[in-house]
Amino acid sequence: MNRPPTDGVVVKMKDLHELIRRIFAAVPIPEEHAGLIADMMIDTDLRGVVSHGVLQVKRYFSDFRAGATNANPQLHILREAPGTVALNGDGGLGYIAGHKAMSMAIEKARATGVGAATTTYHEHIGSAGKYVRLAMREGMVAFCSSGRPSRTFPPEAMINSSADSAPFAFGIPAGPEHPDLLCDFASSVPFDEDFFATQPQIFFRLIGISHLANMLSGTLGGQMREWDPEASRYPVANQSGFYLALAVENFVPFEEFTADIDGTMASVSRMRPYPGLAKAQLPGGPELDCERAYRRDGIPVCAEAQQNLEEIAAETGLRVPW
Numbered sequence: 001m002n003r004p005p006t007d008g009v010v011v012k013m014k015d016l017h018e019l020i021r022r023i024f025a026a027v028p029i030p031e032e033h034a035g036l037i038a039d040m041m042i043d044t045d046l047r048g049v050v051s052h053g054v055l056q057v058k059r060y061f062s063d064f065r066a067g068a069t070n071a072n073p074q075l076h077i078l079r080e081a082p083g084t085v086a087l088n089g090d091g092g093l094g095y096i097a098g099h100k101a102m103s104m105a106i107e108k109a110r111a112t113g114v115g116a117a118t119t120t121y122h123e124h125i126g127s128a129g130k131y132v133r134l135a136m137r138e139g140m141v142a143f144c145s146s147g148r149p150s151r152t153f154p155p156e157a158m159i160n161s162s163a164d165s166a167p168f169a170f171g172i173p174a175g176p177e178h179p180d181l182l183c184d185f186a187s188s189v190p191f192d193e194d195f196f197a198t199q200p201q202i203f204f205r206l207i208g209i210s211h212l213a214n215m216l217s218g219t220l221g222g223q224m225r226e227w228d229p230e231a232s233r234y235p236v237a238n239q240s241g242f243y244l245a246l247a248v249e250n251f252v253p254f255e256e257f258t259a260d261i262d263g264t265m266a267s268v269s270r271m272r273p274y275p276g277l278a279k280a281q282l283p284g285g286p287e288l289d290c291e292r293a294y295r296r297d298g299i300p301v302c303a304e305a306q307q308n309l310e311e312i313a314a315e316t317g318l319r320v321p322w
Contacts, residue, residue: 002050004290005302012298015321017042019309020054026316027064029071037095043130045299048290049184052127054301058308060093060124068236069093069123075100078120078222083112088226089122091234094146098125098241100145102134105245109140112248118221120240121232126168129184131243136171136180139254141246143170145187146239147214149224160203163188166213171284173248175258178265182284187213216242 010018017038024034037060045053063069073092077085085104091098101117108115125131128144135142147166169184185211189203196203218224221240229238248257264280273280294300301309306322313320 002048004048005050005300007303008301008306009322013042013046013322015294016045016054016299016301019313019318019321020057022318023057023061023309023312023316026059026318027071029064033072033093033096036099037093040095040099040126040130042299043133044127045301046291046294047129047184049127049129049287050300050302050305053305054309055304055305056124056126058312061312063123063236064093068234070234070237073097073122078226083108083114084116085264086118086222087120089119089149089210089237091232091237092122092202094119094122094239094241097122098131098144098146098243099134101241102131102142102217102243102245104136105243106135106140106319108136109245109247110138113247115245116218117243118240119243120218120221120223121226121234121237122239122241123234123236124239125167125241127184128167129171129182131241132169132171132182132184135245136173137249138181138245139173141170141172141248143244144241145169146241147210147217148238148240149208149216150211151219159207160188160191162213163207163210166210166217167208169243170211172261173258174261174265178262179281179285179288181261181265181282182287184283184287213242232297 020041021034023040024037025031041053064071070091073090073096075090075097076088078088079086087097087101097119101119105115105117125146128146130144133143145168153162165186165188168187171180171182174180188206217240221242227238248254268280268282271280310320
């Protein structure tokens with residue numbers, strides 16, 4: 001579970017965004033892509049997802065510089081229908097393909113009520129929640145998962161080993177007075193024998209969710225055909241994604257929908273919270289509180305990410321804003 005860092009520095013949102021943009025522009029990659037990556041990284045850190053925000057800059061920057069990730073991918077459509085599209089990410093960072101896929105899913109949902117997209121042959125997409133938020137800002141219900149194609153496992157391996165840590169996120173928009181419902185999580189947990197003895201159902205459910213995420217993205221996306229690990233020019237482009245957007249008004253009037261969600265949120269907020277928590281909230285509430293505070297006061301950058309950014313800034317001739 002992500003928690004606010006207790007070390008490092010606090011940086012104003014616009015200053016951190018500009019540093020990230022300049023770092024990726026210095027790779028070099030297209031300015032448009034550098035700005036998009038910075039946008040989505042900051043969007044992730046604003047929600048308190050420390051593990052998938054600016055902490056990932058070093059990984060992506062190094063892969064770009066090493067030529068393991070395509071610095072200028074040319075996305076292309078593999079298949080398209082009125083409500084669906086399948087994209088090839090051309091070995092680039094998953095942020096580029098993922099943003100394009102969800103944007104196309106949103107447009108198709110506006111036209112048909114439901115829009116779905118897959119992406120394949122790209123690197124990491126980061127946290128799945130930021131793609132769901134793209135659709136939620138348009139008043140849509142949304143879902144995103146990322147994974148890899150199915151694999152063969154040795155018989156002696158424990159079944160828990162078959163569960164990858166595939167990201168899995170879904171969101172439902174609420175009205176303006178309440179936070180949206182947004183569940184954004186990795187789909188597996190490390191195996192613990194004592195915990196399994198008391199709560200085996202948690203492991204089995206997460207194993208199922210993990211394989212669902214992999215199959216909806218990797219297999220449905222066609223990763224087994226579009227990426228050859230022995231011949232690929234971009235060896236880390238081994239991921240795929242699945243993106244879904246639903247236009248609420250094609251099912252029920254939007255105002256009635258959000259009023260019902262608001263009623264649920266209000267009712268939950270009056271319940272007794274879990275021990276150690278100040279208030280009762282559904283997923284999405286704590287993250288919205290975090291975003292509001294970080295927009296106002298600045299984004300905490302953990303010590304590891306701070307050091308990485310300082311090293312890359314020195315390498316590229318940039319100044320850090322702290």
